[in-house]
Amino acid sequence: MGALQSLPGHPEYADLAEKTGFSFEQISILHKRFKQLSHNEQTLRRDHFNEIPDLSCNPIRSQIIEAFFDQRNFHQNSEGKVQEIGFEEFLVVMSHFRPPSLHMTDDQRESVRKEKLRFLFNMHDTDNDGTITLEEYRHVVEELLSHSGALGKDTAKSIADAAMLEVASISMGHMEPDEFYEGITFEHFLKLLSTFEIESRMNIRFLNMDTTTLCK
């Protein structure tokens, strides 16, 4: 494609394609989008995301944006938040939403599952301590119900509590009398969503061909 040659070259893309599993066309389209969002700068910041109009009606907008700046999602074994990201990090975060390929061994499928669930876990675990505490889970449910006003706040608490309880029962089973449930660890999270089939649900379609109808 003509567009491909005009963008900074194949060797860079080869490296990225290797790392994230996207194809060259997909990477070039995403690069275009990156440039569009960052107004042709090299890095994206949070306020660039805030400019996307459709995103503003999303109840979990802030969590999604935070996920892009969370180092745990960059596959670099580091933690904490950054203020701005480059194209590589952008692509790595996006690669979490790639659908699994058709011919995959069970192990590969399992690792894809884990990766996606890890992303979700990181989104919930905002304080980086490795567990989703009750407060954090409550926050999640409140955000989900944030468009329903005052009615949502109280019910959100009870829903979150019920959900926590369910996790506790699934993961811990029988508990000692004065034991209480600390928080959802990643293993418990895996167990919780074991029937959720996330590898086929947490995917979006990445375009292989350039279309000019891009939403801003």
Add this chain to the structure above:
Amino acid sequence: MAVLRPARRSSSSPPPLTGLLTCVLLLVFVSAASASRDAAAGKNNETRGDPAVVTDEDSHHQSNSTAHKKAFPVLSFNYDHVRKPFEISLWILLALLMKLGFHIIPRVSNVVPESCLLIFVGLLVGGIIKAIGEEAPILDSKLFFLYLLPPIILDAGYFLPIRAFTENLGTILMFAVVGTLWNAFFVGGMMYAVCQIKGANLGEVDLLSCLLFGSIISAVDPVAVLAVFEEIHINELLHILVFGESLLNDAVTVVLYHLFEEFSHAGTVTVVDALLGVVCFFVVSLGGILVGAIYGLLGAFTSRFTSHTRVIEPLFVFLYSYMAYLSAEVFHLSGIMSLIACGVMMRPYVEANISHKSYTTMKYFLKMWSSVSETLIFIFLGVSTVAGPHAWNWTFVIFTVILCLISRVLGVVGLTFIINKFRIVKLTKKDQFIVAYGGLRGAIAFSLGFLLTKSEMKHMFLTAIITVIFFTVFVQGMTIRPLVELLAVKKKKENKGSINEEIHTQFLDHLLTGIECICGHYGHHHWKDKLNRFNKAYVKRWLIAGERSTEPQLISFYNKMEMKQAMMMVESGIAPKLPTVVSSVSMSREEQPDDGVSCFTNKHFLRSYSRHDLLIDPFEDTLSEIRFRKQRVEMERRMSHYLTVPANRQETPSVRKVCFESEHQVYTYDDSESPRGPTVQLNLSPPDAVSLLSESPQRPNQSSSHRDKGDGEPRERERAPDEQDEQLKLSRCLSDPGPNKEEEDGGDGSFKS
């Protein structure tokens, strides 16, 4: 009738099966007899002794009356008066007794799908009727299309899993439209080629007739698919693919059928006709959907105002849907698609508006009607097979069967190849095999064939159609279950209604929508989100009564789950255990009832499930009674869990059945909540109490476990969570090795309340 009475007496003592068979045989005789055309003539003297005798008496009476004034008839016999309803009821009764019989014999029903057994019974009955020398009733097309088919389709359409359906809509449409077209033309064309073979003496069958035949035989039948697939519990994706295809191909079938029928009268086809056919297809399908949608919206709007007349709520749903079907049939639009569209459109709004009892009634009636319809269809299919005039032509029939199989396989494989380019989650070879193998033909094909007008070819066609139907239902239906096991196809996961999964489903929806926005293209999620927002902002306001129109889905789900759990608990009869548990304060591990609710839930879900079962049936008790029992049970539960082991039995820790509590009692394990004294009032009203307010305004017997607070006022939703906070604090305090006496008192006190 005198004939039946001795049978009844004798059947009371021997084992039920023999009695059942005797009853059934007698019913068969009677129904066979009543199916005969001239009942009053008394032609059959072995079974109809009574009426024959009485008719003689009648005539005797008649002749006597001319002589002198006849005596007042104390007992008279007038069968004609009730003949039609009587026959219909007898047939339905026979069908249901058969169904009953199968489930008494467990071994058979595990191997053979019910549809096969029913056809077999139909064959038997048909055989018996023919042996008697009577004319057996055949599956009249009008009866089938107007009375037997709609309940099944409505049942399927109303409870269609929307999420799975819309996610796979492209695939389903591809299979339904392109697949059926391919099947029709391939089978029709090849059959024409077969007919050209010299030795088969099929020369008079022309191309158009073959194409017509192809179009009849090519459609996958929803009734058969439902009957077989429901028993194998296959995973949702495959189920919705095959089933969705069987529903949506109705439009194609209708158009092709009418098209070829018109053409076969006219004799020639022009390009204009072909183009008109394409236009007709769009009109039929979209028109059908439009009609259905209009009726659906009307139904939803009506249900908004039914809060004062709850008893007729289910009827509205049925009638609007049936009207949608009939209206579509008037214009030769696709009635099935109209029915589906009506059900799908109505459902979210109606369910938000109607009472729980109405919902259950509606569900029950739909399942009941569809079950009866299905049973009758299969039995009649069997009877019609025996009854109808057949013209058996080896070549024709064998080739039809083979070609149907081949075209199905080729069609599925070819289409999947194309579809996989567009799907995110591709279809594997196993999936393709199941989709191909699940293409069953059924009664729709038979009825359409029956509607044909020409005479000599009609019989041949009908024979071939019946053979294909039998082949698919018997062979494919029986072998699909072992094949599914063999290929280790994913089964349907138990839908435990986990609140976590619901939270994450919603979360994922929003997440994916957001990512699509960031990515910059309008994908599937974007449009779904837009539709949801439109729905919430405009449509719900009009169609849902009261404040439920603004209730977010997560909350409705949560409330529904609470209610479900409550009813499941009550249904499982935990109450009887009450005395035993409270008497012993300490819970040892053995006493931990194995029949904990987790087991209860298992028991429910592992029961032999058929599409026509309902999981919960709240029933004769009023809702308040249920709540009262639930409370008692909850109290007992809480005592049994959060009472700590007394000091002298430290070695057996009390077991927490945390899973069970989750839906009712909100306990948290917060560090921050400091245990307070036992002055805390324990509120046992879970949030769902408020959602039931519309049902019965008062919540009686709201009591706390420790302090007897019998306030019966309805609680607001906002207050309930507060009390739950206190409730959980109590739980914390109870979990400490505290003073046993107090808890014991509390336990007794609660028991008394």
